[in-house]
Amino acid sequence: MRPESTFLAGYDPTAFPPVAVTVDIVVLTIRDGALHVLLVERAEHPYRGRLALPGGFVRDETLAEAARRELAEETGLRPGEATLARVHLEQLRTYGDPGRDPRMRVMSVAYLGFAPSLPDPRAGGDAASAAWLPVDDVRDLAFDHDVVLADGLERARAKLEYTPLGTAFLGPEFTIGELRAVYAAVWGEQLHPGNFHRKVLSVPGFVESTGGTTSRGGERGGPRARLYRAGDATLLHPALLRPTREEQVR
Amino acid sequence: MRPESTFLAGYDPTAFPPVAVTVDIVVLTIRDGALHVLLVERAEHPYRGRLALPGGFVRDETLAEAARRELAEETGLRPGEATLARVHLEQLRTYGDPGRDPRMRVMSVAYLGFAPSLPDPRAGGDAASAAWLPVDDVRDLAFDHDVVLADGLERARAKLEYTPLGTAFLGPEFTIGELRAVYAAVWGEQLHPGNFHRKVLSVPGFVESTGGTTSRGGERGGPRARLYRAGDATLLHPALLRPTREEQVR
DNA sequence: TGAGTAAGACTCAAGATGAGAACAACGGAG
DNA sequence: CTCCGTTGTTCTCATCTTGAGTCTTACTCA
Numbered sequence: 001m002r003p004e005s006t007f008l009a010g011y012d013p014t015a016f017p018p019v020a021v022t023v024d025i026v027v028l029t030i031r032d033g034a035l036h037v038l039l040v041e042r043a044e045h046p047y048r049g050r051l052a053l054p055g056g057f058v059r060d061e062t063l064a065e066a067a068r069r070e071l072a073e074e075t076g077l078r079p080g081e082a083t084l085a086r087v088h089l090e091q092l093r094t095y096g097d098p099g100r101d102p103r104m105r106v107m108s109v110a111y112l113g114f115a116p117s118l119p120d121p122r123a124g125g126d127a128a129s130a131a132w133l134p135v136d137d138v139r140d141l142a143f144d145h146d147v148v149l150a151d152g153l154e155r156a157r158a159k160l161e162y163t164p165l166g167t168a169f170l171g172p173e174f175t176i177g178e179l180r181a182v183y184a185a186v187w188g189e190q191l192h193p194g195n196f197h198r199k200v201l202s203v204p205g206f207v208e209s210t211g212g213t214t215s216r217g218g219e220r221g222g223p224r225a226r227l228y229r230a231g232d233a234t235l236l237h238p239a240l241l242r243p244t245r246e247e248q249v250r
Numbered sequence: 251m252r253p254e255s256t257f258l259a260g261y262d263p264t265a266f267p268p269v270a271v272t273v274d275i276v277v278l279t280i281r282d283g284a285l286h287v288l289l290v291e292r293a294e295h296p297y298r299g300r301l302a303l304p305g306g307f308v309r310d311e312t313l314a315e316a317a318r319r320e321l322a323e324e325t326g327l328r329p330g331e332a333t334l335a336r337v338h339l340e341q342l343r344t345y346g347d348p349g350r351d352p353r354m355r356v357m358s359v360a361y362l363g364f365a366p367s368l369p370d371p372r373a374g375g376d377a378a379s380a381a382w383l384p385v386d387d388v389r390d391l392a393f394d395h396d397v398v399l400a401d402g403l404e405r406a407r408a409k410l411e412y413t414p415l416g417t418a419f420l421g422p423e424f425t426i427g428e429l430r431a432v433y434a435a436v437w438g439e440q441l442h443p444g445n446f447h448r449k450v451l452s453v454p455g456f457v458e459s460t461g462g463t464t465s466r467g468g469e470r471g472g473p474r475a476r477l478y479r480a481g482d483a484t485l486l487h488p489a490l491l492r493p494t495r496e497e498q499v500r
Numbered sequence: 501t502g503a504g505t506a507a508g509a510c511t512c513a514a515g516a517t518g519a520g521a522a523c524a525a526c527g528g529a530g
Numbered sequence: 531c532t533c534c535g536t537t538g539t540t541c542t543c544a545t546c547t548t549g550a551g552t553c554t555t556a557c558t559c560a
Binding site: 474 | 515516517519520522526527
């Protein structure tokens with residue numbers, strides 16, 4: 001084997017079978033207290049009629065640009081829209097097994113997105129087949145998208161531990177209780193309100209007070225809550241660890 | 251924009267400009283107490299004579315298989331070799347900006363590897379231009395490989411915090427002191443020997459005793475040390491946190 | 501107006517961490 | 531062969547962090 005010549009051969013487009021590159025996006029949001037993912041119904045073979053992650057071919061643009069463009073198209077948000085700019089997008093992983101697409105070799109660069117509450121995808125046109133679904137109800141996606149979604153969920157759960165990205169699911173101002181609801185939805189377990197409150201306020205840069213409060217109490221009672229906005233930290237130190245992972249560690 | 255038709259158009263190999271897919275590998279090892287990375291000198295333009303990460307074109311194989319094949323070629327280890335099987339390899343990130351390669355669009359799927367002490371790359375042939383270099387001395391790599399290396403180092407430093415992968419840099423049996431030297435080399439700072447010892451033994455599944463000890467003390471004195479092997483944990487709980495990151499958090 | 505709910509401030513025990521001391525076992529220099 | 535410096539291992543102790551629970555107060559809804 002001759003490594004350099006192999007390496008260089010990679011640049012001759014005629015020397016190897018063609019490869020297509022797509023981005024697929026795992027966009028998560030929280031609706032009615034449950035974690036939802038944006039899915040589209042496939043209109044063509046293969047996997048016609050099956051649900052799939054939104055995505056598309058990469059054009060003359062960076063991978064991140066492709067992901068944000070696809071996100072705008074599938075959510076029906078205008079590309080310049082402020083809400084869209086508030087969606088956090090990061091690269092998740094690349095899936096490229098031969099045979100993952102029956103037609104040809106397709107490399108899919110998956111992105112993971114955290115979105116604040118967004119409207120239903122625009123009705124009419126191709127986007128009519130897009131919808132937010134609770135992640136617990138999702139299975140049997142097209143291609144290897146079940147695996148992509150599972151990887152995205154695991155990444156999202158881990159990210160909430162050591163980054164302040166939980167705030168990306170919320171509006172510009174939020175209460176500690178709303179932030180706790182985000183953690184509960186993503187992690188799938190309840191958190192101790194008092195301890196969560198203490199922890200969030202004690203981690204430097206996680207949130208900062210706006211000085212204001214909600215204009216009324218909760219729907220089922222309780223006092224008005226103070227409002228916060230996201231702080232300037234990019235990493236939480238010390239991290240917020242998920243409870244009870246003793247068993248899953250092996 | 252019509253998302254589904256865009257998506258499907260991605261599968262027509264003639265509809266878009268050709269794309270090449272390579273794997274590039276950030277293989278780390280520890281030599282003489284310092285973190286080293288495997289680099290090759292490029293024999294052809296572009297970046298002729300410059301150092302680069304080892305890598306090559308992806309053939310009819312999975313991305314992980316391509317990475318392991320390239321690793322075997324560049325290190326001179328036989329594909330079936332036991333040492334090679336002990337190298338931990340994981341996908342790092344995909345780099346695909348237009349223009350990152352001047353000749354055509356190249357998507358590079360980067361892999362990160364943790365290797366126990368390996369021999370110098372085989373002399374003679376193309377592999378003569380490969381060598382282990384201390385990561386602190388590395389700069390001005392070809393393509394965007396400086397960024398890839400930096401991302402790999404940051405991932406490696408983080409992985410040592412919450413996984414037992416530090417043991418992947420060592421042989422099948424090791425002492426706590428050797429493991430501490432791995433952490434010191436990767437993190438670039440000294441650790442408190444007593445606290446590190448206590449921590450490693452208290453985290454469930456990190457290491458398990460072999461019952462034996464080294465046959466003689468350290469080179470500069472000290473008693474014989476007990477030997478351990480890697481435990482069955484895949485995640486460390488609680489994690490071993492790096493000291494003093496207060497400033498880097500923002 | 502009363503019942504129920506939730507925000508936020510506490511308390512307290514248990515666990516984890518950082519810094520350092522102590523001691524024994526060893527290699528190497530002389 | 532002996533002393534010195536080095537290192538593995540165990541301890542101590544103060545401090546910080548966490549998990550679990552209580553208490554007070556402000557609010558909504560019936």
